[in-house]
Structure formats: structure tokens, C-alpha cells
Amino acid sequence: MTSTQHIPTPDSATRPIELGFALVDERELAGFARHERLTRDDYLAQLGEASDCVVLPDDAEPTHFFLGSEFCEHLLPNVESIDRAVALCERWGLTFGLVTPIACDGLFDPLRAALRRLPAGSEVTVNDWGVARLVQREFPELRPVAGRLLGKMLKDPRLPSATWARMYPNGLRAGPFRDILDGLGIGRLELDFPPFGAADMYAGIDFPVGVRAPYGYIAKGRICKLGSLSLDMPEKFSPGHKCHRECLGFNEVGARPGTHELPTSQRGNTMYYRHAKGMAAAVAEAVNNGWVSRIVLSGA
Amino acid sequence: MRITAPISTPAEVEPLVRAGARELYCGVVPPDWIQRFNTSGVNRRVFGNLNGYADLERVVDKATELDAEVFLVLNAQQYGEQHLDALTEIGARFKSIGGKAAIVADISLIASLAANVPDLDIHVSSVATCRNVESARFFAALGANRIILPRDVTVAEIAAITTELPELDIEAFVLNDGCVFEEGACHTVHLPMNKGGPICIDNYQFEYQATGGGQPQERALRRLEQNDLDYKRWLWYRFGNGFTSAPNGYPWGPCGVCAMPAMHAAGVHSVKIAGREGASERKIKSVELVARVLERIEAGEPADAVRKFAVGLRDAPSHCASGYMCYYPEVRSRQELGDTEGQLLTAV
Numbered sequence: 001m002t003s004t005q006h007i008p009t010p011d012s013a014t015r016p017i018e019l020g021f022a023l024v025d026e027r028e029l030a031g032f033a034r035h036e037r038l039t040r041d042d043y044l045a046q047l048g049e050a051s052d053c054v055v056l057p058d059d060a061e062p063t064h065f066f067l068g069s070e071f072c073e074h075l076l077p078n079v080e081s082i083d084r085a086v087a088l089c090e091r092w093g094l095t096f097g098l099v100t101p102i103a104c105d106g107l108f109d110p111l112r113a114a115l116r117r118l119p120a121g122s123e124v125t126v127n128d129w130g131v132a133r134l135v136q137r138e139f140p141e142l143r144p145v146a147g148r149l150l151g152k153m154l155k156d157p158r159l160p161s162a163t164w165a166r167m168y169p170n171g172l173r174a175g176p177f178r179d180i181l182d183g184l185g186i187g188r189l190e191l192d193f194p195p196f197g198a199a200d201m202y203a204g205i206d207f208p209v210g211v212r213a214p215y216g217y218i219a220k221g222r223i224c225k226l227g228s229l230s231l232d233m234p235e236k237f238s239p240g241h242k243c244h245r246e247c248l249g250f251n252e253v254g255a256r257p258g259t260h261e262l263p264t265s266q267r268g269n270t271m272y273y274r275h276a277k278g279m280a281a282a283v284a285e286a287v288n289n290g291w292v293s294r295i296v297l298s299g300a
Numbered sequence: 301m302r303i304t305a306p307i308s309t310p311a312e313v314e315p316l317v318r319a320g321a322r323e324l325y326c327g328v329v330p331p332d333w334i335q336r337f338n339t340s341g342v343n344r345r346v347f348g349n350l351n352g353y354a355d356l357e358r359v360v361d362k363a364t365e366l367d368a369e370v371f372l373v374l375n376a377q378q379y380g381e382q383h384l385d386a387l388t389e390i391g392a393r394f395k396s397i398g399g400k401a402a403i404v405a406d407i408s409l410i411a412s413l414a415a416n417v418p419d420l421d422i423h424v425s426s427v428a429t430c431r432n433v434e435s436a437r438f439f440a441a442l443g444a445n446r447i448i449l450p451r452d453v454t455v456a457e458i459a460a461i462t463t464e465l466p467e468l469d470i471e472a473f474v475l476n477d478g479c480v481f482e483e484g485a486c487h488t489v490h491l492p493m494n495k496g497g498p499i500c501i502d503n504y505q506f507e508y509q510a511t512g513g514g515q516p517q518e519r520a521l522r523r524l525e526q527n528d529l530d531y532k533r534w535l536w537y538r539f540g541n542g543f544t545s546a547p548n549g550y551p552w553g554p555c556g557v558c559a560m561p562a563m564h565a566a567g568v569h570s571v572k573i574a575g576r577e578g579a580s581e582r583k584i585k586s587v588e589l590v591a592r593v594l595e596r597i598e599a600g601e602p603a604d605a606v607r608k609f610a611v612g613l614r615d616a617p618s619h620c621a622s623g624y625m626c627y628y629p630e631v632r633s634r635q636e637l638g639d640t641e642g643q644l645l646t647a648v
Contacts, residue, residue, distance in 0.1 A: 130434030
């Protein structure tokens with residue numbers, strides 16, 4: 001009933017791995033701007049101690065640089081920052097990508113203004129089907145990538161084994177999913193590597209796959225505790241109100257008492273887990289086998 | 301504007317319809333599903349489902365007799381490709397016994413149902429996180445007849461969608477069961493409470509760090525800790541005032557009955573009462589509560605008077621006054637803030 005035809009992408013194992021860094025806080029562009037060119041070590045240095053949870057192939061060098069947030073409509077970079085990042089990418093010889101969140105209608109005009117600044121061939125990580133339509137219809141010269149909010153899968157770090165993930169499998173190989181992405185001109189998936197993920201979990205997907213590392217997101221809300229810090233009623237803990245971007249200044253880290261689960265944190269409206277070393281090794285194995293063709297480094 | 305209510309047994313159909321619900325939604329776990337896939341995960345909820353097709357037929361028959369419609373939830377956030385044909389068959393079977401619509405979040409299943417069971421309406425679940433006009437157009441193009449908006453939207457955002465897309469039915473939350481995270485972006489399971497429960501109320505022990513390392517400064521930390529206390533209070537409201545009911549039996553929040561006049565004016569087709577897993581009495585009282593407000597709206601009572609009536613229904617206005625029990629707190633506060641144009645509601 002649901003089978004469709006699709007031309008598989010060539011085996012990406014024959015191509016070098018792509019390496020990106022995704023920056024949310026546009027103020028940090030200044031630090032990047034000091035570099036005449038960027039190396040993998042520059043990318044890894046941005047992760048601090050968490051760089052221990054990343055395993056990169058020897059030949060992995062930066063190919064992409066991303067700016068923007070998948071998780072919050074208040075973190076869309078301003079056009080000046082986008083211009084600056086685009087210029088830096090031209091200098092570094094990297095492909096630029098704008099990362100976009102689930103959007104309310106009020107975000108579409110700022111999004112259009114942001115997308116107009118991008119040179120042809122830039123990537124747009126879309127996490128909202130409406131934004132995907134916008135890019136396809138109004139910005140056909142850009143390359144949309146399905147972000148990790150569109151690639152649904154179970155990622156609960158509290159689960160004791162991989163059994164649960166088998167009970168709730170992902171639908172990334174489903175024919176209609178493939179057809180819908182094709183129809184929107186989306187040519188690539190960006191995904192998380194879930195707790196208990198196996199190296200081959202993205203084998204056989206008919207799109208090039210990128211994996212975010214070393215943090216995966218668990219859940220994200222529209223209500224933001226930290227973003228409500230400076231708000232009073234009725235704005236406090238309710239949607240649609242400007243914040244002071246407190247999430248760029250503070251983070252929460254911790255765990256459930258008495259457990260040895262993956263290190264967990266919350267920044268703004270989003271909860272994250274950090275990859276264990278075994279997960280990093282599994283991602284590296286997936287890269288070596290051509291099941292993952294890009295790693296995008298990002299913080300929590 | 302219709303009231304959409306949850307059911308988990310055939311016995312709930314009549315009292316809920318008599319209380320004012322014109323639309324009912326339910327889940328079912330067919331026995332052959334468990335045998336085939338070794339899981340009960342047919343929809344978003346493990347519990348609160350009908351026992352099988354026989355119960356589903358009883359529900360549809362009784363609802364039809366009472367002039368109500370039945371929707372079937374097939375709203376897991378995602379399904380494996382191995383599930384799609386079986387789910388499509390469930391949809392076809394549901395349609396054949398008189399079911400009206402499937403509530404679906406997974407885009408592959410939406411596409412499959414639209415292609416293979418064209419007479420079955422498709423309601424896009426709140427789990428799909430469709431909350432803008434373009435996204436609603438995307439789902440409409442896939443074959444959707446209705447969009448169930450996620451919880452955390454403003455009335456202005458709802459109105460923007462109903463205005464732009466009058467051909468689509470729009471359903472919005474009005475009562476019960478508050479997720480903290482967006483349902484479509486929460487990739488967890490609700491563990492049993494003794495294992496942690498929903499992750500948003502699990503016992504995580506977090507400490508604040510300043511970006512770049514180290515503790516926040518003392519003054520900032522004090523503000524953060526006060527904010528945490530406020531947040532805990534909001535969480536308590538978010539989960540039905542500690543999972544309790546008012547003395548007169550009406551459920552606590554999250555609640556949007558004050559926003560019903562605005563939603564009605566905006567052309568919202570249905571208001572959704574959540575809580576398939578709840579007790580029958582809670583469901584019935586929930587429908588009664590919403591129906592009493594709807595009755596006044598349909599009688600043409602002014603919005604301010606309806607809101608005042610709604611606030612008084614539970615005999616505990618202080619909880620309403622907290623603002624933390626509201627799905628749409630901006631409606632409660634607009635007058636207090638002098639924001640009669642609703643400008644606050646549209647801020648990005």
C-alpha cells in the first residue's frame with residue numbers, strides 16, 4: 001500500500017566526511033572571526049571537555065558552518081550577523097547554513113528577511129513543514145535540509161535498554177516520508193544519535209544523513225522557564241513573548257539521583273543528553289561505513 | 301463550536317454526549333497488532349484505549365445513535381515503515397464501521413490514509429506541532445481536513461490560522477492534561493511514576509552554570525532560584541493542581557474556558573478536552589464545565605460576562621487569578637493590561 005520508487009543516493013563511503021559546526025549565539029561569531037581559516041581543532045575547541053565525546057575520522061576537516069537555533073523562535077540571528085557569517089564562510093571556503101526552528105506565523109517575515117541574505121547554494125536547516133514550504137516556494141536557490149525535529153525517534157536517556165527503541169521504531173525509511181521530502185526539495189537529513197543507538201541504525205536511508213554531536217536533544221518546549229526569568233504575569237511561562245535570551249548566559253546540568261544515565265542538561269526550553277564514548281565510537285563506525293556522511297558539532 | 305471529548309470505554313459514550321460532547325475520540329489496540337509487532341504502541345497512549353474492535357463498534361454505534369461523531373487516534377509521534385500498512389488497514393476498518401476521522405501525527409501515515417482510505421477524514425494531531433498557516437497548508441495538501449493545534453499557542457495565533465484557512469477545521473485545547481514540552485518535540489515515554497513518570501516532572505537535580513563555566517553570580521543565582529520556585533508553582537497547576545479536582549468535581553487546569561468566546565469569534569471548529577486515561581467522572585465533569593460556558597456563548601452573552609461566569613464555575617477564583625492554570629493566560633489578563641487590541645498576543 002505504501003511502497004514508492006526512489007533513486008537511492010550513491011554510497012557516501014567513497015566521499016570524504018563533511019564536518020560542520022552549528023553556532024547558536026551570534027555574539028560568538030567574533031571569536032570565530034579571528035581565524036583566517038578553520039580547522040577541526042578549532043571546531044573541537046569550541047566544545048570544551050565535551051570534545052572527548054566526539055570521534056572524528058582522520059581526514060575530517062570543516063566543510064560547513066551553521067548559525068541559528070532549531071529550538072527557539074527568539075534566537076533567529078539578525079541579518080547583520082547572517083551577513084557576517086556568510087562573509088566569514090566565503091573567507092574560510094565553507095558552505096553556510098541557516099538553522100531555523102518551529103515557527104509561529106509572526107516569525108515568517110523575519111525568516112524571509114534572513115533567507116534573502118543567503119547566497120545561492122546555502123543550506124537551510126528546516127524543522128517546520130511550513131518553513132520547508134516557504135523555502136521551496138520563495139527561495140528555490142537554497143538547499144533545505146530536514147532538521148532533527150523532523151526526524152522523529154525515541155531518545156529518552158532514562159530507558160534501561162534498547163528494547164524500547166525497537167518498540168517505537170523511527171519512520172525514516174518509510175516511502176511516503178521519502179516522497180514528501182523529495183517533493184519539498186529536501187535532499188538531506190540531520191539527525192540525533194539516540195541512546196542505545198547502533199552504528200547501522202541509519203544504514204539504508206535514501207538520503208545523506210548528518211548526525212549532531214556530541215549532544216542530542218531529548219525534548220523541547222515552547223514554554224521556557226529560563227526565558228521567563230525577567231517576565232511577570234501573564235507573560236511568565238506562556239508562549240509568544242520576547243525574552244532576554246537568558247539561555248545564552250546560563251545552563252542547567254545534572255542527573256537523576258542514584259542513576260548512571262547519560263549526562264543531562266537543560267538550556268532554555270530544551271533538554272539534552274551528551275553522548276557517551278561508546279556512542280561516539282558508534283557514530284564513527286557509521287561514518288566509516290558510509291551510513292553517516294556528515295557530523296555537525298554543536299553544544300547543548 | 302463543538303466539544304471534543306476523550307473516551308476509553310463504550311459506557312462513556314452516552315454520558316459524555318448527554319453532557320454536551322458532539323465529538324468523541326478514542327484509541328484501540330487490536331489483538332493482532334500486539335501479536336504482529338510485540339508492542340501495544342498503536343497510538344500516543346499505552347493506557348486509556350478500547351479493548352478491541354468489538355468495543356470500537358459499540359462506541360461508533362452508540363455515538364451515531366446519539367448524533368455524535370467518533371475519531372480514532374493513531375497519533376504516535378512516529379511509526380516504523382513496517383507499521384504503515386497495518387495502520388492503514390485499521391483506518392479502513394474504522395471507516396467501514398462508521399468512524400468519521402483518524403487523528404494522526406506521522407506524515408507518512410497521513411499520506412497513506414489519504415491515498416488508501418480517502419473517505420476517512422484526517423485530523424492532524426497536536427503531536428504534529430502544526431502551529432502556523434504554512435504548516436497547516438502543508439498538511440491540508442497531504443489530505444488533512446482538520447488541524448488540532450498544539451497546547452502552547454496564543455489565541456491570536458489561532459485566529460490567524462482560522463482566518464487564513466477557513467476551509468480547514470481548527471481544533472484547540474480547552475481543558476486538562478498539560479505537557480511541558482511540545483508533544484511533537486518530546487522524544488520520551490511516560491515512565492511509570494515509580495520509575496520517574498513524565499520526564500518534565502522527573503526528579504532531575506540540576507545546577508546552574510554560567511556559560512563558559514562556573515556558577516552564576518550570587519545575585520543572578522538568587523533570581524534564578526526564585527524563578528525556579530515560580531516554575532514549580534506553575535508546574536503544579538500544569539498538572540491539574542497536583543492531579544486533583546475542585547470540591548464541586550470540576551477538574552482543575554490547564555484550562556482555556558475563558559478563551560472560548562475569543563475562539564468562538566475566531567471560528568474555531570472544536571475545543572478539545574484532553575485526558576483519555578482519566579476517570580469517567582472526570583471526563584463527564586470536564587464536558588459539563590465546557591458545555592456550560594459554550595451554552596452562554598451560543599446564547600449571545602457578552603464575552604466579559606462569559607469569562608466572569610467561567611471563572612466562578614469552580615468556586616475557587618484564586619486559582620484562576622494565579623494565571624498559572626491557563627492555556628491562554630493572555631485572555632484573562634488583557635483587560636487588566638489595557639491591551640484591548642491584543643497586541644501582546646502577537647509578539648514574536
